[in-house]
Amino acid sequence: MQRFMITFVLLITFLISGCSNPNTVLSGDAPPDVSLTIDDEMYGTILGSYCWSSARLTECVDTAGPVELMEGKEPIKVQSGEPILLVMDFEPKPNNVCLSKIENGSETEVNLKNQTFAAPKDKGIYYYAYSVRWTDEIEEHVSYADAFYAFAIEVQ
Numbered sequence: 001m002q003r004f005m006i007t008f009v010l011l012i013t014f015l016i017s018g019c020s021n022p023n024t025v026l027s028g029d030a031p032p033d034v035s036l037t038i039d040d041e042m043y044g045t046i047l048g049s050y051c052w053s054s055a056r057l058t059e060c061v062d063t064a065g066p067v068e069l070m071e072g073k074e075p076i077k078v079q080s081g082e083p084i085l086l087v088m089d090f091e092p093k094p095n096n097v098c099l100s101k102i103e104n105g106s107e108t109e110v111n112l113k114n115q116t117f118a119a120p121k122d123k124g125i126y127y128y129a130y131s132v133r134w135t136d137e138i139e140e141h142v143s144y145a146d147a148f149y150a151f152a153i154e155v156q
Contacts, residue, residue, distance in 0.1 A: 026054050026134060031147035032090035034130060036076065042087075043076050043151070045130065050147035066102055066129040066150035075126075075152035078119045084153070086115045086130055094132035094145075102127040125154045 031050050036043045046069045051060040063069060078084065086099070099110040099117060103126065110117050110128070120126055130149045136142035 026052065026092075026145055028052075029054060029057060029059075031132075031145065032088055034132075034149045035087045036151060037085040037087055038076065038078055038082060045149035045151040046070065046073070048129070048148040048150050050145070051143075052145045052147070066148070067127045069150040070127055070152045073152065075154040077156055078153045080119060080121050080123070080155050082119045083116050084119060086112070086117075088132070092134065094134050095137070096133040096135055098131045100129045100131070102129065119153060119155050121155075123155050125152060127152045 029052070031047060031052055033047075034045045036045065048063045048066060048069055049061060052058070088094075097112065097115075099112050100107040101110050101120075107129070128151050130151070131146070132148070133146040134144045136144070
């Protein structure tokens with residue numbers, strides 16, 4: 001009987017510790033805000049579609065695409081080649097990020113270095129989608145949350 005109790009306690013301990021990953025619990029009821037820093041000024045982005053899992057709830061919200069979300073909003077005015085920093089004041093940071101520029105209905109991936117990219121050289125209005133995912137560090141196909149943020153810049 002004592003052997004059974006020890007085995008039972010060890011099994012329960014193993015299950016509890018194996019099934020609880022402290023990195024999977026995200027705080028808040030929605031994805032964190034993302035802002036842009038351009039020439040020491042902060043600018044907001046618009047939260048698009050997301051799925052968010054926290055200790056309190058799991059929720060998925062579907063929105064229009066980045067261009068449609070920015071409709072009627074004033075683009076941020078920037079200079080050609082100006083550095084733009086994406087800022088998310090949240091821990092843990094997403095472990096997968098992707099920045100896409102939308103132009104004439106097609107998306108092009110933009111290289112990020114330390115969450116910074118350069119504004120395009122040519123004048124015009126450019127739309128962006130900043131996609132982020134919090135995934136399991138061991139099982140790469142397990143996602144705890146994802147979101148995209150829309151913004152537009154106007155190169156002068």
